[in-house]
Amino acid sequence: MTALAEQGVPPGAPSDAVGTDQADTPLRRFLADFFESRVATGALVVLLGIVFIAVFAPWISPTDPYDLATVDIMDNRLPPGSESYTGMIYWLGTDGAGRDLLSAIFYGLRTSLSVGVMSGLIAMVLGSSIGLTAAYFGGRTDTLIMRVVDVQLSFPAILVALILLALLGKGVDKIIIALVAVQWAYYARTVRASALVERRKEYVEAATCLALSHRRILFRHVLPNCLPPLIVVVTVQTAHAISLEATLSFLGIGLPVTEPSLGLLIANGFDYMLSLKYWISIFPGIALLITIVTINLVGDQLRDVLNPRLQR
Amino acid sequence: MSLPATQGAPNGALMELHGLSKRFVKTLDLAGKLASKLGSSIREETVYALDGVNMTVAKGEVVGLVGESGCGKSTLGRIVAGILEPTEGQMYYEGRHVATLEPAEAKAVALKVQMIFQDPFASLNPRMRVRDIVGEAPLVHGLVSSDEFEGYVDDVLGRCGLDASYKRRYPHQFSGGQRQRIGIARALAVRPDFIVCDEAVAALDVSIQAQILNLFIKLREELGLTYLFISHDLGVVEHISDRVYIMYLGRIVETAPTEDLFAAPNHPYTKALLREVPRLETRHSKFLPIEGEIPSPLEPPRGCHFHPRCPHATARCREEVPVLREIAPGRESACHLNDEA
């Protein structure tokens, strides 16, 4: 080092405390930060387990609860651990239609999660393109878009979803549409806000100065820097979407009875609550709870890790 | 280093600004317009960031631009670097009127003028590797082919005192001084002639500042660069510039070769400014500050902008805007006092 110094060229030694070399990409740093919290790590593991179950439900479920030919009304309301007359054991019991609850929960997770994730993703793509457009074009376009966003946000999600579903009818696709309709605005607002902040940063000026095209600046420079808040919103909104779907199912609008999501399982099971057939409602309830809680925990940690203000 | 100050000869000028003005207008939305129709006091707000600035920068020259915070230095720098459009006035690069250039030519000119920023943290995209930060533009603009790419980047980094082995890293892995070097490398990578340094060393520690200033001087010698060096630190400007422009509230109040200016400032503002610079050599000084602060550019004072703080202000200063006129060869000042003398 001293040798270098003598040449008058200061050594480009790594900055404070960064000992490791190339390994320190933003992704790795992010991961290292993320796994610092044991709770969040645990939550992530559980969540991955849930996702695994959801994805592979058809292969790991004991029965196919959506296949009416195999579901028998004669088996309904059996308590956990009962045996069906074909000799199969219902570990978590059966629901009011005779579905094996364990399988129903697996499939329900699949439905709930895919509703949450699909609506989250679609809303994200839609909302962030709109938000980015607004931030990029500015002026009238921006004003117009943001007014629409305001209107949307000033209206409570549950009401909009209620009315929309009343209009659209039932089905997974319908509920996704309704959820997207109530969620896109959050993404639009988030992306626009951070895009506006990023756009004013000097690195964007530098890129302008380097005569890079607007498109390139927007997508290669601005957008990646808007992602962190977006990721947080995605997790939070996905959890919200799942919860909202459950609520809508509870209110009797949402998914078809034969393909119940967790919310619908709970709602159906609730009828049996007072007759102390607790398992029909409690088990899906616990599954829903774990799902939402883990997503929120993961989202929380993401927020902490990705929040530049809390970053050391 | 003692290049003689180039006189503002139009022919030799690399960059020339004529009557450049920039106003930031905060427009009213529909509701605002309605309200103001209905007699509300709400009005459009206009910030007079630049007001009729003339400036000439000769090839190879280092021009310093000094002024208090908010006086419009950065705005001028941004306009020169092509990031902002002026509201009024013309800009000539190598004698060509920039606003009227063909797109291809305009792009070439844009690349010839680069900028280095104050904040070593905000001016680098945190999600790009050093290699891409520096190499993106040359690659996109076809200044290098993709086979030459790596070598070219190494070369530029080396020139700026950075080890090429760090090019796969991200900005957060560097210290402030190193980041500033990356910023310089990014600018140099498109082979500019003219570099606008906007407070490029203000955020750095003294020892690092010295390193970067030395780098600027070295690069200028090696590449024949021209600098517009914006700073509020008179010491730094004095050290590096050949000629200095003093700016006050959007207007140039004085310009002179550095030595002349520091030896014998003409404008009352320049005088006050110079008097107040703390120096290592002065001990137990009696500070004699100028009264007041720089007024708001929203409502600049009439007449000479400096008159509310000027000890010599006369009635004329309150009404009439003094023009920048030559008071000695190579020296210009905008003060009514010069007429009376």
Added chain:
Amino acid sequence: MGSNAPTLRVEDLKTHFFTKAGVVKAVDNVSFSVDRAQILGLVGESGSGKTVTGFSILGLVDAPGRVVGGRIEFNGEDIANADEGRMQTLRGNRIAMIFQDPMMTLNPVLRVETQMMETVLAHQKVDRKTARQRARDALGQVGIPSPDERLAAYPHQFSGGMRQRVAIAIALLNDPDLIIADEPTTALDVTIQAQILFEAQKLCRERGTAMIWITHDLAVIAGLADKVCVMYAGRIVEAGAIDEVLDHPVHPYTRGLIGSVPSRNRRGVPLYQIPGMTPALLNLPPGCAFRERCPQADGACMAEPGLSVPFDGRAVRCFHPHLEAGA
């Protein structure tokens, strides 16, 4: 208080931060003293521990930091180990502090009046009217025009220079014995800086207040301070009367620092540059912290140099001080 006792004497102050990554010795064996009406300049580069020193004196070091050793004698009383209640009565009362960023030091949602009066009321049994009167007077003293009206204003209605004056006025409210000014002019323009320096100097002289002026700008210290301490990596590497240190620096770092300040005598000439950069204080290896960047470094520097007293009134922490002939 005995007239010969210094207002503040700091001895072997150690403030460490116990972070997850390791121990940061932000302040390590720092000693100095300030007398009545004296201005001590504390200079050093970013991260050298200046601010932490200031906070240590006030007992405001937050976790994970802790004052782990040393004495802080204020008017003869050791306050390094004083309890929180005692510190509370000293802070803002006998020892006041001014912060670097005037934009951030005033609470944006409280009126200036409130922020000033609460300082008086926290320490003195006076009614609100008197407190307000004091606040008004203090604003007047620091040169704020029409202080009566300005009292009711919110901080955002002031410019940066004005806010810094309000902060100074707050520091003056209870007529403290010591003011710690942490880079109060760094964020300001030269013209405003001059105004602030003017006020500070005047007050110090008129009231006999002792002052610690923290800065990284040697030039400011040059004009203002009586004594100077140069900090590097949490330690004081050189201390002494201002003229002595600036005119005859003996520590290689001080010399480098002075050399790297642009000066009219060396226009256009490459500046002297200290190679490398300030070391991270985290798990700093033993020995002289400057040895990596020091042209004189040799094997001896692997050990930690003590603060020597090579000649009258000066101290230096180096095995190879640059002692000129005649010094």
Added chain:
Amino acid sequence: MSVFVIRRLMQSIAVVAVMSFIVFFGIHIVGDPVDMLINPEADQADIEAAMHALGLDRPAHEQYWYFLVNAFKGDLGRSFIFGEPALQLIVQRMPATLELAFAALFLSVLIGIPLGVYSGLHPDTLASKTIMSGSILGFSLPTFWVGLMMIMVFAVILGWLPSTGRGETVPLFGIPVSFLTLDGLSHLLMPAVNLALFKMSLVTRLARAGTREVVHQDYIKFARAKGLSPRRVVLVHVLKNIMIPVVTVIGLEFGGLIAFSVVTESVFAWPGMGKLIIESIQNLDRPVIVAYLMITVLMFVTINLVVDVLYSVLDPRVRLQDIRA
């Protein structure tokens, strides 16, 4: 101020226009309220007569036009089902919902802020971690499920609280309220807690995040350096600053509180607007739905107005005319 009011007015008019339009035509597409209303024994002639009586036999755009004209006169139409002015139906049920919403708001602020500030001040203590886990739970639990469990536990198993209904009300300034009587209060408690749970978590987290951010600000350190007592630092300097985001979000979420009372009200049989709207949606009682939406929009506008004014009071840096959203 005037700009601000004009902007608000324009926005709310736009919202109302768009919403009423969508709802009007949406319901028209979905179904006929007549099928809900008519006795199954009725024949086609009866159905047509009923449709005519309700004006449903006219083309939708014409109906919409009549609606607009009447709306301008302050008449939002009559409920198809109850035959009473839709507005009146809603206004009758509004106090119950508002009482519930305010009670929930009160609870969430009263509990949420101290918890949040505490855990923001001591982020690493066990208590604070417990608070945060609790807030995650509160965030995640679907309202309806919590409501059901609460009824199960507190009303059925323990028998401490009444399970449903509003209980005794006494008029306060002519508005019936239930919180003044013991019976009313015991009925109010569970629904209010149920509704508050989500917001309480939200407030806790906001307050915590705010506190964590504020305590590191220079002005807090400066306040301490002035020798202020920790009490004053927290209660004045910290609290006043975190109130800015908290008030804003609470204000905006108050609308959500009213909307979410739909769920709580149906679980606890609370006689408010939420139940009305659910049933109106189920029965396609269009005038009530539209009127409800218009009233909620009006309420939101008012709330937003109050929030913004509060905001500019709390945060002197904000000028009302610059607030857009």
Added chain:
Amino acid sequence: KELKVGLGNEPSAIDPHYHNLGPNSAVASSIFDALINQDEKQRLMPGLATSWKPLDDTTWEFKLRKGVKYHDGSDFNADDVLASFERVPNVPNSPSSFATFTKGKTFTKVDDYTIHVKTAAPHPLTPNDLSQIWIVSDKVAATASTADFNSGKAAIGTGPFKFVEWVPNDRLILERNNAYWGDKPEWTKVSIQPIKSGPARVAALLAGDVDFIDAVPTTDIPRLKGDGDLSLSQGPSNRVIYLHLDHDRDDSPFVKAKDGGSIKNPLKDLRVRKAISKAINRDAIVERVMEGVAVPAGQLLPEGFFGVSPNLNPEPYDPKGAQALLAEAGVPDGFKLTIHGPNDRYINDAKIAEAIAQMLTRIGIETSVETLPKAVYFKRASRGGPDGSPEFSFVLVGWGAGTGEASSPLKALTHTYDKSKGLGTTNRGRYSNAALDTIIEQALATVDDDKRKGLLQKATEMAIGDLAVIPLHYQVNTWAARKGIKYTARTDERTAYAGVHSGM
């Protein structure tokens, strides 16, 4: 003594002529009387009329009760009856008018306590019709608006209870009419609280907030039965749950071949309908879905109602036979079908649809389920298709016979759809059988009870024989109360507070 009641459904108004809706009539029956009241089995009992008889095929005479006083003390007489009938078709904004019952009838006053009713055609159901219409005093009938009734100003009847207060959605309070002409009720005060959600209603009873609830969810019945502190009252209703199939279209929209292609509507084939009926395990539905609280149905009204056939029994469960019939009909492998049903209208409606889908799927008719909120369902089921035709192919619906005899379902469900005659109005399968039509129309015009009974039985046998609809079960209604409170279940599902008795 106060009775606290939790009700599943709330009236939309107190005005007895405003809305022909179950909950409204239920409330009205406590405050008002009709000329003829219906007992718990919907048998006609003297009300404000002490007797009635046909004078000829189109004229009926009603003798009115003397000495009856309204709650406000005024006297009841024939003018009130005429005024009430006069008011019925003229209630503004009425969403569903009672005019159905007065249509085609002219009323004349013979003296203060006798009236004559003339019908345009022979109409044996005249007494049944008039049992639906509540009598208010002539001054009220002339001036009162619906709002006046709701506020209580005009809610003045002759019934066993006086109106005290109604806060919609919150409470309805009644108090005993001490001057009631009939048996005076036991309760001095009745406070009624609407609790829409079934579990919440049960919870309220369990928690002791109310003494008495109606519409007990089937799932809670076993639990409540086992609770020694509670008592239940159960009885079959007049409501049959049935399946209606598309008898009309050759290409029915929700019937598809196994491969998803189109198929000639097999539901038109009686053998296929038979197969479907045989495939349904009614006992399983009753046992497993309805918790035993329903009665398997073999026709349109349960035993004991007028016009019910003694020869019809519920189709026994016979999946083998069903498959054989399918093979016979040329669809041995079955086909694809969608069953549509409401999910918020009948007891366990969505679950029943699901169970049926399971059963049909098991004999090869691959059935998917779509359940809709009633708000959407009924319009589409009745006229959601092109030109106002029924949209679905296979629907689950219910029918309650308001008249309490068999002509009600027969004419609405099985008669050919005929808009002009007002017959077959609810024939969502568009079943059409000229022979059956003739018998129904004949029955509707036969005033002689015995003759009419025979005709109705014959019509029922014909309709069921051809499986115009496939009956599933009769709903059983359940009320639950604190121990000691007894209620006799009513077939019309009403909760009549005068009929609630405390054992003490």
